[in-house]
Amino acid sequence: DGGITQSPKYLFRKEGQNVTLSCEQNLNHDAMYWYRQDPGQGLRLIYYSQIVNDFQKGDIAEGYSVSREKKESFPLTVTSAQKNPTAFYLCASSWAASSYEQYFGPGTRLTVT
């Protein structure tokens, strides 16, 4: 089955710890994205990558880092510098051309206490 997987579904961390959220796709999409969703808010873009070994900051990149070493994988690290990391994180992918819609993974709920 083609699709996007995110693991784990729920993640708990102590404040001050870095944590990495995984995102894998087997759709052969060129572009991948990370969004953050807070209650009562739409999705906000954290980082995106259009090709391997290249990525760009989105609207709320501070406190986050990413890598794109393989086409299929786009992990997101939430660092201790992120002031309010508790949120729902969604990964998406698409073909690079802007007309193509983005396909989303099931998301990871991160809780930091």
Place this chain on the structure above:
Amino acid sequence: AQTVTQSQPEMSVQEAETVTLSCTYDTSESDYYLFWYKQPPSRQMILVIRQEAYKQQNATENRFSVNFQKAAKSFSLKISDSQLGDAAMYFCAYRSARSGSEKLVFGKGTKLTVNP
């Protein structure tokens, strides 16, 4: 910067009835794409329908259709014959057609309740 506004935080509809969700957007571009996404309680984002700005014809997907008014920058979603499974958050999203601007800009969403 582009913005997307959904003015109805919550809507409700009776099963089998029709409901319209509103969306307006602000952009200076002439070429772009608009989308409606559905987010059920599982929180998986699912594409409902998309519209290319250069097309005058409104997009339709089964019971879902849009009313795209480019001059008014309005993009409403009509759900006909509402079903219990339509209950979800609905997000309107904008995507520029300009190369290098592939990100989606989302509205804050409308929570749709379907009453039996």
